[in-house]
Amino acid sequence: MATVRLVASALVVFFVPLTWAQETGVADKFEVTYGINRSNQSLLNGVLVTYKNDPTINVTYETAKGFASVQNGLGLWLVRNEQVKVGYSINYMMGRYASADTRYNGMGNVAGSAAAYAWGEWQPIKDAVTVYGNYSSALRGTNGALAQWGMTFGIPVVSKVNAFVDVSRYWANQRYLQTYYGVSSAQAGASNSYSAFTPSTSGTLYSNTLWGAMVEVTKDIDVVIGVGKSSATGLLMNSPLLDRKTQTNATVVLNQRFGAK
DSSP states (O other), X not given: OHHHHHHHHHHHHHHGGGGTSOOOOOOOEEEEEEEEEEEEEXXXXXXXXXXXXXXXXXXXXXXXXXXXXXXXXXXXXXXESSSEEEEEEEEEEOOBOGGGOGGGTTXXXXXXXXXXXXXXXXXXXXXXXXXXXXXXXXXXXXXXXXXXXXXXXXXXXXXTEEEEEEEEEEEXXXXXXXXXXXXXXXXHHHHSSOOOBOOOSOXXXXXXXXXXXXXXXXXXXXXXXXXXXXEEOHHHHTSTTOOOSEEEEEEEEEEXXXXXX
């Protein structure tokens, strides 16, 4: 947990000085992204063990002072310019529903929780390289903390078509691991199939890679298609809830901008 807090602090320590050289006015932003996403993070079903295709939507509104979005919550900026964004917010950490995945039979539900959230994006090469990260700490202590960091590389292929590859990692603290992937003695008895499992440490959960393309349909609409894989770490595979190490992740979404000039 301390490691990820240092990463979150580094976003501020290293990004803020980049904004001192010049002040740039950034226009307000209103975007809607919707489509189908295959992952273990489901707006309908919460956290999953078996990846699933589900509808996905993200509504984003940004002004000079703050932002509101499904992905990043309701918050304020620390830094916002053409290359760097760093913000903090109140967000929501997903729960888990036993009915959503057969691997949860006998495990019961996990309630979602409001969470303190920090995130950042940096484009050292605009529209070609994006470095990003976020950290979420649930206000309900038993839900723990979850973080993600990664990098996206883009390259033009033909007019209005860009290819990209995105690599990322998910990290969680010991409390999150116990709540979402651990098995208590009572749960082991109720499931009739799992042995008790208590994670002994915090660590990386998944390593993800996504390859794809973005097509500019109009000046206000892009279509993004991607497919890749998500690999559970050895730490996560110690949980009896997991029955496979590698799964397919994929996305097909339409991104629409409003009020763009």
